[in-house]
Amino acid sequence: MATTQWDIVGGEYIASAVKATQYPEDTIEEVAFIGRSNVGKSSLLNSLARRKGLARVSSSPGKTQTINFYAFQAKRNEENQPLRHTFYAVDLPGYGFARTSKGNKNEWSAFICKYMENSRDLKLVCLLMDIRHAPMDSDIDCYQWLLALGLPILVILTKSDKLNKSAVISQLALYKKTFGLDDDHILTYTSTAHTNRRDLINRIMTYLEPGKGSAQARE
Numbered sequence: 001m002a003t004t005q006w007d008i009v010g011g012e013y014i015a016s017a018v019k020a021t022q023y024p025e026d027t028i029e030e031v032a033f034i035g036r037s038n039v040g041k042s043s044l045l046n047s048l049a050r051r052k053g054l055a056r057v058s059s060s061p062g063k064t065q066t067i068n069f070y071a072f073q074a075k076r077n078e079e080n081q082p083l084r085h086t087f088y089a090v091d092l093p094g095y096g097f098a099r100t101s102k103g104n105k106n107e108w109s110a111f112i113c114k115y116m117e118n119s120r121d122l123k124l125v126c127l128l129m130d131i132r133h134a135p136m137d138s139d140i141d142c143y144q145w146l147l148a149l150g151l152p153i154l155v156i157l158t159k160s161d162k163l164n165k166s167a168v169i170s171q172l173a174l175y176k177k178t179f180g181l182d183d184d185h186i187l188t189y190t191s192t193a194h195t196n197r198r199d200l201i202n203r204i205m206t207y208l209e210p211g212k213g214s215a216q217a218r219e
């Protein structure tokens with residue numbers, strides 16, 4: 001495996017947006033997190049940043065209706081000189097919320113579509129799905145839609161602590177087959193125990209360009 005190891009050493013809330021004019025006005029690279037309501041997006045962001053209250057975790061689905069931007073500080077120790085890179089983790093509203101009316105669903109799509117189309121800085125979309133369930137139509141629709149937009153996709157199977165080892169292996173195989181994914185494009189995650197945290201951070205960093213542009217700095 002790669003010897004260069006990244007970590008995330010800081011995370012802070014930057015802004016919430018409901019329209020394009022409210023997106024941060026800078027050229028910082030973005031990684032979006034998308035998935036059904038309650039899949040564990042906020043918990044995953046808190047786990048990555050190691051800050052419990054950064055993104056609001058809720059047991060009742062459908063709370064987050066804004067696009068939330070968080071600045072994450074990644075750091076890699078390279079000889080004596082640490083390399084730092086800031087990117088935005090972007091928490092998108094959940095889809096597939098059962099109580100959402102057809103009208104709301106359309107509104108959601110337009111809202112997210114606008115973000116996906118308008119952001120020049122979006123480098124990766126992490127699509128989260130709950131490992132306990134089989135892929136749902138809304139997940140497959142979302143995956144196809146992201147593919148059609150030409151966005152790089154990393155699938156994260158959340159809440160892997162809820163299954164035993166053999167069930168994790170069979171669900172992982174089911175997801176790989178359903179979406180036609182190799183091991184580089186899917187991983188399991190447990191936010192409560194931070195399982196695979198460094199693996200996920202290092203994978204995310206392969207989609208970004210530390211050392212280029214205004215977002216990097218050497219100490």
Ligand SMILES: Nc1nc2c(ncn2[C@@H]2O[C@H](COP(=O)(O)OP(=O)(O)O)[C@@H](O)[C@H]2O)c(=O)[nH]1
Pocket residue numbers: 035036037038039040041042043044056057058059061062094158159160161162189190191192193
């Ligand atoms: N056991 C377990 N529960 C989790 C995990 N991640 C999230 N949850 C729980 O799932 C629920 C929804 O989480 P949340 O992060 O708010 O989901 P979001 O709606 O996608 O942002 C909460 O009750 C979390 O505590 C995990 O890795 N393991």
Ligand SMILES: [Mg+2]
Pocket residue numbers: 041042043056057058064
């Ligand atoms: Mg959330």
